[in-house]
Amino acid sequence: MKRWTWLLMTFCSALATSCLTPRSGVSSSLGAVELGNARSTKADNPFTGARFFINPAYVESVEAAAAADQAYGELLMKVAAFPTAFWLDDIDALQNLSTVLDQALEQQAKTAQPVVPVFVVYNLPNRDCAAASSNGELTIEGRGEERYRTEYIDVIESQFRAHGSQRIVAIIEPDSLPNIVTNMTVPKCAASKEVYLRSVAYAISKLSMPHVYLYLDAAHAGWLGWEGNRAGASRVFRHVLNLAGGIDKIRGFATNVSNYTPLYENEGGRLDSSNPCPNEMTYVKELADDLEDVGIENPGFIIDTSRNGRAGIRKAWGSWCNIKGAGLGERPRVSPAELVDAFFWIKPPGESDGTSDASAPRFDPSCQSSDSAQGAPQAGQWFQSFFVELARNANPPL
């Protein structure tokens, strides 16, 4: 096995695990990607001149966590002031979608300023194909692809359409396209490839509207940072955007979703110097160049800073599950750096990455790695002791 292939096997995100071979499978299996004329993504940053939506349901979780902790209750309560994304992680979650949109509209009416909710569209058939902890409700066998369209995306579309006076941000399918770039030797990922491509393109084509700003998931530095992976990913993104009807359907890309890669520190240099992107800011800059090479111009980026405040806490860059010693990162903020539309807490701090109980369904061995906090509940469930650690380790401090 070549060294680079071996190295890439160890890197992944918090939502999927092993990242195998890079570029080789991409261009050949996609065929020639039609580049056409270079065109720009949707022009404006949706957060400019707006306020972030504070999700009352998340505030309740934080209040309950604070009430349950005598020593750090006051510190924990501070987290309630910050916005987090609302994950549409199954068909059932759509029951709350119009309520959330209405709540954002109410906040907007009070201040006469746009209030922007951020949603994560996360229910692909065969979801999380390279890992176990976030496997979803739909499979490619049976009617998964059809149900994704009719019972999931079409429902979101009609809700978004019914709320045309609000700016809405949606992050599209974390871990889906990056798995196509690096994980085609994982049988479940190989079997899912065409469905992922079609389904993500369908989601983009349906959800792109003048008031809706879409960001495609672009993994993080420790997964796609290598030249070959970045180039391969850019071609996959371009291919999907062609299928979806054009580059201007999206505003840009979301990176570091649910992961722990720091913004500026030289974490990658310590973990693997063969990766030219030692941190998330470098990755975003390099990826923007690769995207331009395939005609995707001027994308805006959202970087998930929910849990990347402390660098140097993992022994392997591929560790992604409830990393011990993690701390809240930069607070959500508009236009914090060149190319970046916002730092944002996409993963709600306190929600688990996956169960550490080997006998539970959806157990992934990564959640028992020596980098991972133990006693963890299922992905998405509240993990109290981890939440307390995140708040105590916040950098900048709360």
Ligand code: BGC
């Ligand atoms: C889980 C989702 C959850 C999300 C945010 C994912 O890992 O699979 O169910 O909503 O994390 O916590």
